[in-house]
Amino acid sequence: MNREPRITAAPIRKRLHVNAPIEKAFRTFTARMHEWWPRDHSIVRDGERVAIVIEPEAGGRWFERSSSGAEIEWGRVEVFDAPRRLVLIWQLNGAFAFDPDFRTEVELRFISEGDDCTLVEFEHRDLDRYADPKVPEMMNRGWGQILEQFVAAGRT
Numbered sequence: 001m002n003r004e005p006r007i008t009a010a011p012i013r014k015r016l017h018v019n020a021p022i023e024k025a026f027r028t029f030t031a032r033m034h035e036w037w038p039r040d041h042s043i044v045r046d047g048e049r050v051a052i053v054i055e056p057e058a059g060g061r062w063f064e065r066s067s068s069g070a071e072i073e074w075g076r077v078e079v080f081d082a083p084r085r086l087v088l089i090w091q092l093n094g095a096f097a098f099d100p101d102f103r104t105e106v107e108l109r110f111i112s113e114g115d116d117c118t119l120v121e122f123e124h125r126d127l128d129r130y131a132d133p134k135v136p137e138m139m140n141r142g143w144g145q146i147l148e149q150f151v152a153a154g155r156t
Helices: 022-031 134-154
Strands: 012-018 049-054 061-066 071-081 085-090 104-112 118-125
Touching: 012 134, 022 085, 022 104, 022 118, 022 134, 049 071, 118 134
Parallel strands: none
Antiparallel strands: 012 118, 049 061, 061 071, 071 085, 085 104, 104 118
C-alpha cells in the first residue's frame, strides 16, 4: 500500500552518552530493553509485559510478550550490525497498534568514545506518515523519557 505523507514532521534526533563500553551499550539497548523500557509505555492488553524482544538479525521481529504468552508486534529489524548500528522498522500507528502496512524507521549508531563511554546517535524518521501532527510531538517527548531510562540502565 502506497501511503502519501500527510503531515510535515522532522525526524526525532537525540545524542546520548552512555557510561559503558560500546558492546555493553548495544546489548543493553537490544537484549535488555524489557528491563529499562517504561512499564507505562507498554501496549500489552492481556496480562503484564514480561519481555520486549529484538531478534538479533535482519528480518527479525521486534515485539512485546505478555504474561499470558501473547506476542504483540512492534515492528521488524532492518539492520542488526552489532555493536555499531541498529535499524528498526516501527510499525505502530497513531493509535499505537501494530499495522503491517505502516512503517517508520528508528536508527541507532553506537560510537565508542573510549573504554567506558559510548556515544549513541538516535533518529526516528518518516514521521510524516502519521495523520495527526500531535503524534510526532508526543513521540519526541516519549523518546526523551525512554532514552533517559536506557542511559541509566547502561550504567548498571
